[in-house]
Amino acid sequence: MNHSFDALIIGAGQAGPSLAGRLTAAGWTVALVERQAFGGTCVNTGCTPTKALIASAKAAHTRRQADHYGLPPTADFAVDLAPVQDRKDTIVAASRDGLETWLTHMAGCMVFRGTARFLSATTMQVGDDVLAAPRIFLNVGGRPARPALPGIDRVPHFTSSTILALRELPAHLVIVGAGAVGLEFGQLFRRLGAQVTIVERSPRLLPHDDADVAAAVHDLLTSEGITLRLGAECISMSQEDGRPVVQVSCEKDASPARGSHLLLAMGRQPNTDDLGLENAGLRADKHGFIPVDEQLQTAVPGIWALGDCNGRGAFTHTAYNDFEIVAANLLDHDQRRVSDRLPASAIYVDPPFAKVGLTEDEVRAAGTPALVGKRPMTKVGRAVEKGETQGFIKVLVHAETDQILGASIVGVGGDEAIHCIVTAMYARQTAAFMRRNVFIHPTVAELIPTVFGELKPLPTPTDH
Ligand SMILES: Cc1cc2nc3c(=O)[nH]c(=O)nc-3n(C[C@H](O)[C@H](O)[C@H](O)COP(=O)(O)OP(=O)(O)OC[C@H]3O[C@@H](n4cnc5c(N)ncnc54)[C@H](O)[C@@H]3O)c2cc1C
Numbered sequence: 001m002n003h004s005f006d007a008l009i010i011g012a013g014q015a016g017p018s019l020a021g022r023l024t025a026a027g028w029t030v031a032l033v034e035r036q037a038f039g040g041t042c043v044n045t046g047c048t049p050t051k052a053l054i055a056s057a058k059a060a061h062t063r064r065q066a067d068h069y070g071l072p073p074t075a076d077f078a079v080d081l082a083p084v085q086d087r088k089d090t091i092v093a094a095s096r097d098g099l100e101t102w103l104t105h106m107a108g109c110m111v112f113r114g115t116a117r118f119l120s121a122t123t124m125q126v127g128d129d130v131l132a133a134p135r136i137f138l139n140v141g142g143r144p145a146r147p148a149l150p151g152i153d154r155v156p157h158f159t160s161s162t163i164l165a166l167r168e169l170p171a172h173l174v175i176v177g178a179g180a181v182g183l184e185f186g187q188l189f190r191r192l193g194a195q196v197t198i199v200e201r202s203p204r205l206l207p208h209d210d211a212d213v214a215a216a217v218h219d220l221l222t223s224e225g226i227t228l229r230l231g232a233e234c235i236s237m238s239q240e241d242g243r244p245v246v247q248v249s250c251e252k253d254a255s256p257a258r259g260s261h262l263l264l265a266m267g268r269q270p271n272t273d274d275l276g277l278e279n280a281g282l283r284a285d286k287h288g289f290i291p292v293d294e295q296l297q298t299a300v301p302g303i304w305a306l307g308d309c310n311g312r313g314a315f316t317h318t319a320y321n322d323f324e325i326v327a328a329n330l331l332d333h334d335q336r337r338v339s340d341r342l343p344a345s346a347i348y349v350d351p352p353f354a355k356v357g358l359t360e361d362e363v364r365a366a367g368t369p370a371l372v373g374k375r376p377m378t379k380v381g382r383a384v385e386k387g388e389t390q391g392f393i394k395v396l397v398h399a400e401t402d403q404i405l406g407a408s409i410v411g412v413g414g415d416e417a418i419h420c421i422v423t424a425m426y427a428r429q430t431a432a433f434m435r436r437n438v439f440i441h442p443t444v445a446e447l448i449p450t451v452f453g454e455l456k457p458l459p460t461p462t463d464h
């Protein structure tokens with residue numbers, strides 16, 4: 001059947017639904033197409049389920065630490081993964097169902113279920129339906145990548161999506177990849193009671209972050225009994241007695257990582273390969289991303305790409321901001337741009353690692369004269385009181401203009417506390433401004449003005 005609309009939105013992830021809300025409120029007719037679950041990755045297989053599982057893992061960890069808090073020591077206990085997964089599934093379902101109800105009842109919006117594929121720059125096929133519109137918004141996201149590593153096809157493995165259905169705790173989970181997915185799943189499964197080995201090809205964790213951040217996260221994970229096999233330059237996979245074996249070294253005699261289950265966590269690839277981009281005159285780049293300009297328009301007028309599929313962000317907040325940029329330009333005469341956005345993100349190991357702006361290495365590479373302030377969490381009262389003193393707060397400031405360049409917090413509450421620096425950076429504020437803030441006691445954030453008062457010249461690498 002043929003249908004015409006003012007706009008097509010492909011994908012009900014982190015940008016599409018909100019865009020449907022704004023466009024229909026402005027009187028547009030919209031078709032929204034989703035082939036899997038409403039809410040996309042974040043709600044169904046990403047942020048929401050992992051943070052729910054991480055909360056259960058934290059509870060298990062705290063329970064084991066009872067005696068550290070002056071409480072009677074807890075006898076060793078085994079975690080039954082099934083109710084932990086049930087809790088997570090309840091949280092996910094509430095979010096997904098709420099979104100689905102909103103979209104299916106949205107006046108002016110018609111929801112189609114299926115895979116959308118371009119027939120031309122203004123028409124897309126979804127099953128037996130042909131949808132036409134002068135404007136098309138792609139919010140198709142991505143899926144776990146499967147690099148062509150030797151043996152990968154022959155060894156049963158989980159991805160970040162499929163492991164969410166596991167009902168029994170693995171005895172020993174081997175994870176390949178130490179990015180956000182590998183680190184978050186690694187710590188949470190360890191805390192739930194599994195042995196965990198993480199295999200990573202880089203010689204250190206978090207190669208795009210500063211060495212002190214990587215060292216703090218490294219210590220955090222190894223102190224909980226996680227085995228890290230870094231610098232794995234020859235990763236290949238095989239099976240022995242039905243159990244996964246991951247070769248980490250090119251040396252034949254080197255000991256491989258052995259476990260009971262295998263999780264692959266080696267990045268994501270955009271869902272752009274089955275969109276029929278060529279029928280619309282579009283081309284993805286070599287990574288599969290759809291190139292866009294500052295306002296998220298593709299090379300073909302009338303087609304936009306938002307969220308993970310455009311390669312300009314890899315987070316829920318960046319996908320949502322893409323919606324804001326498109327809506328502002330189309331409906332509000334407000335020329336918001338991608339480059340207005342500061343890089344900011346958190347990895348939810350516990351305690352978390354949050355960052356904004358530039359790293360120390362990036363500041364050095366740019367040759368910017370800079371000052372650094374740093375305070376260990378052992379000198380943050382709130383962290384001491386909570387018994388969680390791993391990590392530090394670090395801020396970077398331009399030595400001449402006093403502008404804030406960036407910050408990293410590894411430590412309890414860091415994922416929230418970072419936002420006072422994020423806000424100050426959006427306001428283009430200075431270290432002098434930060435020093436005059438009076439924050440609430442006792443919080444982790446209250447030490448941030450203090451750190452801005454303890455600035456020293458950024459050491460060159462040879463000073464270390
Ligand atoms: C394990 C994990 C944990 C994460 N944790 C965090 C976190 O804590 N914080 C954070 O900011 N980010 C996190 N992320 C990243 C975050 O989930 C993504 O950046 C975000 O979901 C991207 O949103 P999106 O709208 O671009 O795409 P998606 O959420 O992936 O949505 C795309 C939608 O499009 C649909 N679709 C695709 N192709 C078609 C088609 N041809 N026709 C119809 N429908 C189609 C898909 O089914 C999907 O529903 C995590 C990711 C993972 C994997």
Ligand SMILES: NC(=O)c1ccc[n+]([C@@H]2O[C@H](COP(=O)([O-])OP(=O)(O)OC[C@H]3O[C@@H](n4cnc5c(N)ncnc54)[C@H](O)[C@@H]3O)[C@@H](O)[C@H]2O)c1
Pocket residue numbers: 147148149176177178179180181182184200201202235265266267268314315345346347348
């Ligand atoms: N807290 C968060 O915001 C959060 C949490 C989870 C995931 N995510 C997002 O989800 C996406 C996927 O996360 P991820 O951890 O899978 O990806 P990633 O890109 O962060 O890390 C992938 C890891 O796999 C390794 N790797 C990649 N290709 C390889 C190969 N061919 N051989 C050997 N090793 C290889 C890399 O060295 C890297 O350490 C990221 O964009 C991430 O930002 C975000």
